[in-house]
Amino acid sequence: MLKPSILDYTQRELQDLFKPAFRAKQIYNWIYQQHAESFEAMENIPKKLRSELAQNYTLSPLEIVQEQKSSDGSIKYLFRLGDGHTVESVLLKMKEAEYDEKGTLIHHAKYTICVSSQVGCKVGCAFCLTAKGGFIRNLSAGEIVGQVLEIKKRNNIASNRRVNIVYMGMGEPLDNLDNLAKAIRIFSDENGLSISPKRQTVSTSGISSKIKKLGEMDLGVQLAISLHAVDDELRQRLIPMNKAYNIASIIEAVKAFPVNTRKRVMFEYLVIKDVNDDVKSAKKLIKLLEGIKSKVNLIYFNPYPGTPFQRPEPERVRAFQEYLLERGVLCTIRESKGIDISAACGQLREQEL
Numbered sequence: 001m002l003k004p005s006i007l008d009y010t011q012r013e014l015q016d017l018f019k020p021a022f023r024a025k026q027i028y029n030w031i032y033q034q035h036a037e038s039f040e041a042m043e044n045i046p047k048k049l050r051s052e053l054a055q056n057y058t059l060s061p062l063e064i065v066q067e068q069k070s071s072d073g074s075i076k077y078l079f080r081l082g083d084g085h086t087v088e089s090v091l092l093k094m095k096e097a098e099y100d101e102k103g104t105l106i107h108h109a110k111y112t113i114c115v116s117s118q119v120g121c122k123v124g125c126a127f128c129l130t131a132k133g134g135f136i137r138n139l140s141a142g143e144i145v146g147q148v149l150e151i152k153k154r155n156n157i158a159s160n161r162r163v164n165i166v167y168m169g170m171g172e173p174l175d176n177l178d179n180l181a182k183a184i185r186i187f188s189d190e191n192g193l194s195i196s197p198k199r200q201t202v203s204t205s206g207i208s209s210k211i212k213k214l215g216e217m218d219l220g221v222q223l224a225i226s227l228h229a230v231d232d233e234l235r236q237r238l239i240p241m242n243k244a245y246n247i248a249s250i251i252e253a254v255k256a257f258p259v260n261t262r263k264r265v266m267f268e269y270l271v272i273k274d275v276n277d278d279v280k281s282a283k284k285l286i287k288l289l290e291g292i293k294s295k296v297n298l299i300y301f302n303p304y305p306g307t308p309f310q311r312p313e314p315e316r317v318r319a320f321q322e323y324l325l326e327r328g329v330l331c332t333i334r335e336s337k338g339i340d341i342s343a344a345c346g347q348l349r350e351q352e353l
């Protein structure tokens, strides 16, 4: 039997397990702020409790077994889980421009970590490499949290340095809603990693009923919808689940989703050559998004061996973007990071060790 990981527990749960209650705060501090490497190193915790912890829990449920650096600075990590399965995560470094208190423009690195939520995925999108391996299992909350903690440690990212999280790695996060919600809470604990839900973006292929549930939980996370097509017939071919959850049901769920007043729901649109890159689709997209505070993110399809789909022409993507911008719809084109190391969107998968 594998030991449970201490990363699976919210501070609240630890308070119930270990008395007095402030022990939970101390344990959180050691793990997430001091980056402790063992329970033994947790000096202000009584020796007896330290050995009890070491006997019953693991400090980390996963370990980095491979690391690949892209020429653009992003780094892909392969993690091995306790049962031998593997998942991938990506650290993205972007430059962020900000004004300091004197009004001087400064640039600093903004870190975003793209995490996996499942080993494999059930949804089976026609364009996605993750889907090819089928579904193996859900990740626990601790296995989701551990990806971020290990990547911060490995890169010496100061513990008080906040990072952004995007649930855009392997898996469909809303198909693992309980563990996802728990991970969101553990991440945002102020005695822990202190990553506010506003800095966490859940990307979903559109399980409408679960979007509603996530909204009702009112966690304060950002929402990204992988829309990719504007009519049901095409969307069904790309994302088989669209049969059960069609575009109208997704739009309805998004309209009911609580959004921070300064934020927008992101609609991801994977642009595939000669499939959905026409201006007619852009026109339909505007109609669909009417009444939603949205932002469209165009993603170039990233090809891989064996796929029937092709990368679109840059002119077509720009024309699509311009059509939206000219009509007042915010739209960006996502830079594909990490293509050279297969770390870009939809290129993550389980690997043989």
Ligand code: SAH
Residues within 6 Å of the ligand: 127, 128, 129, 167, 168, 169, 170, 171, 172, 173, 203, 204, 205, 225, 226, 268, 270, 299, 300, 301, 302, 303, 344, 345, 346, 347
């Ligand atoms: N399952 C979730 C989150 C993980 S996928 C979802 O589908 O939203 C993250 C993003 O990568 C999604 O928008 C997905 O559609 C996109 N993606 C999948 N395959 C891709 C590919 N080959 N090229 C570019 N983006 C891809």
Ligand code: SF4
Residues within 6 Å of the ligand: 121, 122, 123, 124, 125, 128, 129, 130, 131, 169, 170, 171, 172, 205, 346
């Ligand atoms: Fe799953 Fe997302 Fe890939 Fe679709 S795109 S198969 S939902 S990981």
